[in-house]
Each structure stands twice: as structure tokens, then as C-alpha cells.
Amino acid sequence: MSGVRVLVGTRKGAFILTSDGKREKWDVSCPHFAGWEIYHMKGSPLNPNRIYASQTSGWFGQIIQRSDDGGKTWFQPGTPPGEQTTPQGMPKGESNKFVYDVSPETGKPLTTHQWYDGTQHPWEFKRVWHIEPSLSEADTVFAGVEDAALFRSKDGGKTWQELSGLRGHGSGPAWQPGAGGMGLHTIILDPSDPKRIYIAISAAGAFRTDDGGATWKPINKGLCSLYIPNPTAEVGHCVHHVAMNPKRPGVLYMQKHWDVLRSDNSGDSWTEVSGNLPTDFGFVIDVHSHEPETIYVVPIKSDSEHYVPDGKLRVYRSKTGGNDWEPLTNGLPQQNCYVNILRDAMAVDTLDKCGVYFGTSGGQVYASNDAGDSWNAIVHDLPGVLSVEVQTLP
Amino acid sequence: MIRVVLPQHLRTLAHVGMEVQVNVAGKVTLSSILDAVEADYPMLKGTIRDHITLERRPFLRFFACGEDLSLESPDTLVPEAVVSGAEPFLVIGAIAGG
Numbered sequence: 331m332s333g334v335r336v337l338v339g340t341r342k343g344a345f346i347l348t349s350d351g352k353r354e355k356w357d358v359s360c361p362h363f364a365g366w367e368i369y370h371m372k373g374s375p376l377n378p379n380r381i382y383a384s385q386t387s388g389w390f391g392q393i394i395q396r397s398d399d400g401g402k403t404w405f406q407p408g409t410p411p412g413e414q415t416t417p418q419g420m421p422k423g424e425s426n427k428f429v430y431d432v433s434p435e436t437g438k439p440l441t442t443h444q445w446y447d448g449t450q451h452p453w454e455f456k457r458v459w460h461i462e463p464s465l466s467e468a469d470t471v472f473a474g475v476e477d478a479a480l481f482r483s484k485d486g487g488k489t490w491q492e493l494s495g496l497r498g499h500g501s502g503p504a505w506q507p508g509a510g511g512m513g514l515h516t517i518i519l520d521p522s523d524p525k526r527i528y529i530a531i532s533a534a535g536a537f538r539t540d541d542g543g544a545t546w547k548p549i550n551k552g553l554c555s556l557y558i559p560n561p562t563a564e565v566g567h568c569v570h571h572v573a574m575n576p577k578r579p580g581v582l583y584m585q586k587h588w589d590v591l592r593s594d595n596s597g598d599s600w601t602e603v604s605g606n607l608p609t610d611f612g613f614v615i616d617v618h619s620h621e622p623e624t625i626y627v628v629p630i631k632s633d634s635e636h637y638v639p640d641g642k643l644r645v646y647r648s649k650t651g652g653n654d655w656e657p658l659t660n661g662l663p664q665q666n667c668y669v670n671i672l673r674d675a676m677a678v679d680t681l682d683k684c685g686v687y688f689g690t691s692g693g694q695v696y697a698s699n700d701a702g703d704s705w706n707a708i709v710h711d712l713p714g715v716l717s718v719e720v721q722t723l724p
Numbered sequence: 725m726i727r728v729v730l731p732q733h734l735r736t737l738a739h740v741g742m743e744v745q746v747n748v749a750g751k752v753t754l755s756s757i758l759d760a761v762e763a764d765y766p767m768l769k770g771t772i773r774d775h776i777t778l779e780r781r782p783f784l785r786f787f788a789c790g791e792d793l794s795l796e797s798p799d800t801l802v803p804e805a806v807v808s809g810a811e812p813f814l815v816i817g818a819i820a821g822g
Contacts, residue, residue, distance in 0.1 A: 364736075365732075387733065388782075388783055389731075389733070389781065389783040389784060389818075390734065390771040390772075390781065391774075391781060392770070393737065393771070406737075406767050409766055423762065423766035423767060423769030423770065424770070426770045426775070427769070427770060428773065501748050523747070707753075721781045
């Protein structure tokens with residue numbers, strides 16, 4: 331029987347939750363990297379036993395971890411556990427090295443970006459927000475980082491090179507950090523075109539490359555953000571997350587700071603579909619794996635009150651690609667609940683019925699094995715959840 | 725043999741106990757000690773000092789023999805008691821908790 335593996339990154343370590351295809355009983359493996367912030371974990375679609383983790387700390391910096399056995403054991407790529415000398419040719423300790431490419435041959439000058447007070451601020455690497463393994467090359471993996479840039483490794487995470495065309499787009503001085511920093515948090519690889527990649531940055535907006543990352547264009551037409559000087563500017567929008575159903579790559583869904591939007595032309599233009607949501611502020615958005623017009627969001631009260639409205643945790647589902655939304659509450663707390671759900675903390679599996687998962691700032695991970703009709707907490711009391719990904723296992 | 729005490733999270737990363745011992749050839753300075761630590765434990769590259777600039781990470785501090793060496797030049801010679809192995813060189817998180 332097939333099963334699922336849910337990868338949970340929290341403020342104090344990583345947790346791996348596994349179940350069979352019924353998704354009723356769960357085993358919890360924990361904690362990995364205890365005490366560290368785990369911004370994101372994601373498995374390779376080509377080899378589910380290969381999982382990458384972004385382990386980060388204000389004290390000790392950025393660590394990339396990799397497992398090749400489904401999360402049982404971990405090592406820094408190029409630096410196997412137990413080895414304390416450097417074998418010839420092995421780039422030990424390099425897997426944690428993210429250096430912006432400023433070389434004259436392939437790089438772009440390290441410019442400044444806008445700081446919170448409107449002044450210009452130097453670009454500084456802080457951490458990896460999101461890891462995205464390639465759909466077609468087993469050892470290729472992408473990393474979205476803060477301060478915003480896109481990196482790629484072609485050797486399984488041992489070494490990283492910046493795709494500097496994005497940072498060097500020319501609009502960098504207009505990018506600015508959101509409350510959580512200026513992170514590149516969303517990476518979507520187009521399964522129908524290996525040269526097409528979508529990314530999103532808070533607060534710069536969404537960008538697309540059609541040439542494998544050499545050049546990029548902003549794809550923010552139709553976005554309106556009243557909190558920036560020019561509400562319809564080409565860049566500067568605080569895009570919180572973008573989602574796509576791989577079976578229909580041209581259609582994208584976006585949860586912006588405020589507003590839920592969709593694009594039917596690969597991001598060339600966007601239309602607001604917030605409809606009857608109680609509030610259209612939020613962070614997560616995801617798409618049903620079999621029904622590409624069925625989407626999920628979790629409305630959050632406001633940009634200054636980062637918790638669900640009315641003390642009720644409600645996932646909202648639209649079966650019409652937006653505008654018409656229904657609250658999903660069965661199994662979710664409907665009183666005295668004041669949690670947040672961060673942008674990378676929702677995922678769907680590919681089983682039938684589609685499983686939906688999300689994690690909260692209060693340390694709960696909720697799962698639905700019926701596309702959102704009912705929910706159960708797999709775990710109640712983890713550290714605050716930063717990210718949730720799910721692997722559907724054969 | 726130079727004794728180096730690491731903070732708990734770096735012990736976990738390097739798969740070692742509280743204290744490691746490293747050989748330093750030549751002058752024993754802040755930077756030569758850290759060079760030796762990173763050579764023996766390459767998984768710690770970038771965790772104590774920046775990969776490129778080799779500057780001390782801002783929330784870490786260096787102590788030896790009751791002295792705070794954090795703001796000293798990387799070429800500063802460490803106390804003789806550290807060179808002889810009588811006292812350890814301490815890498816400490818600058819603030820605790822959280």
C-alpha cells in the first residue's frame with residue numbers, strides 16, 4: 331500500500347510524520363537537528379529517499395543537510411558523518427557556502443535593496459528559506475535565500491552557485507524586506523518546460539524565467555498593493571506564496587499580503603479572486619492535486635494581527651478556482667484559537683482522495699485525508715511550524 | 725595540542741563532545757586555532773566565522789584564561805596556558821536562551 335511522509339520544519343527542529351495510504355495512524359520521528367530552526371525540508375521527486383533540509387541559526391549561520399534514506403540519517407553534502415579529514419576532491423564544508431556571484435563572467439554586481447525605512451541597504455546572505463529539488467536531474471536542487479536570490483546546486487547540495495540574473499534584474503534597489511526578511515520563498519518548476527521557473531520574493535513580487543534562470547521578468551501585472559507608493563508598480567509587492575497544479579502549469583494561484591489572485595497565462599497577468607473570503611490576508615495557498623480548480627487558503631485576520639479571525643481555525647476551499655469559497659471546519663478548533671499558518675506550511679499529497687496538510691504557529695499539524703472535508707491533528711504540541719511538505723510514497 | 729571548547733550545537737554538528745583537541749603549527753593565534761578546527765571538522769566551516777571574510781559571527785565570542793578575546797585581531801597570540809594545553813580556548817554563544 332502506498333503511504334505518505336510529511337516533512338515538518340519548526341523553530342526548534344525537524345519532525346517526520348509517516349502513515350500508510352489511509353492516513354489515519356501516524357508515526358512521528360523527532361526531533362532532527364534539535365534546537366535549530368528548520369526553515370524548509372523537501373524530497374526529490376526522482377528519489378523520494380533523498381530529502382534536503384535547511385537548518386539555520388542566528389548564532390551559527392546556514393547549514394544544508396541531506397538524507398539519502400528517507401530521513402533516517404542526515405549529513406552535510408560532501409561531508410559524510412564521522413569523517414574528520416578531507417578526502418581528495420571532496421568539497422567538505424562547502425555545502426553551507428552561499429556566495430552571491432559577482433564575477434565579471436557570470437555574475438552581477440552586488441547592489442543595494444530598499445531597507446524598512448526607505449534607505450538603501452547592502453545585500454547580505456542570511457539563510458535558505460526554500461529548497462526545490464529538480465524534476466528532471468537527480469543531483470540538481472534550487473535554493474531560495476534571504477537576502478533574495480536563487481541558488482542552484484548540480485552536485486546534490488555539495489556546492490551552490492547563484493543564478494545571478496534574478497538579483498541582477500535591475501529592479502533590486504526597489505525590493506524591500508517584509509516583516510520576516512527579504513526572502514525568496516517560492517520556487518515552482520514547470521514540469522512541461524524545464525527552462526521555465528517561477529519564483530516569488532517578499533517584498534519584490536513574482537518573477538519568471540523562460541531560459542533556465544539566465545534572465546527574468548517580473549510577473550506582477552494585475553497586482554494592487556495599497557501599502558506601497560505606487561500600488562500597481564512592476565515590483566515591490568509582498569507576494570506571500572504562489573501555487574500551481576503540475577497537471578496544468580499555465581495556471582497559477584497567489585496569496586498576496588492582502589488579496590488572493592489567479593493567473594491563467596503563466597503569470598503574465600493576474601485577477602483577484604478573493605470573493606467571499608472573510609479576510610483576504612494570509613500566507614498559504616495550495617491546489618488540489620487532482621482538481622486544478624480546487625484551491626485552499628487559510629485567511630488570517632490582518633497584517634497587524636497574524637492569527638485566524640474570530641478565534642476559529644478555518645481552511646477555505648474554492649472549487650471554482652476562486653471567488654466562491656466555503657469554510658472547512660470539521661475537526662478544526664472553532665473557539666479560542668489564535669494561531670498563524672506560515673507561507674510554506676501547507677502541502678497536498680497525490681493520493682485519492684487528495685490529502686491536505688498544514689502546520690500552525692502553535693505547533694499543530696493538521697491533516698485531511700478527504701480533500702478538506704474533515705481534519706485531524708497528527709501532532710498537537712510541536713514547536714512553531716515553519717514549513718510542511720508531503721511526499722506520496724509508492 | 726590546543727584544547728577548544730565548542731557550544732552545544734556545534735558539538736552536535738561535528739559529532740564531538742564538549743572539547744576537541746587540535747594541532748596548530750607555528751604561532752598559536754585566534755585565526756590559527758580556528759583554521760585547525762575547520763580543517764579537522766570541515767562541517768564547522770561558516771558556523772564560527774564567515775565563509776569568505778573569516779570574520780567572527782556576531783553572536784559568538786572567544787574567551788581564554790578569563791579574558792574576552794572576541795574583539796582582538798585574528799593574529800592575536802593566545803595566552804601561554806592555552807598553548808600548553810593547561811587551559812582551553814572557549815567558543816561561546818554570546819547570548820543564551822530563546
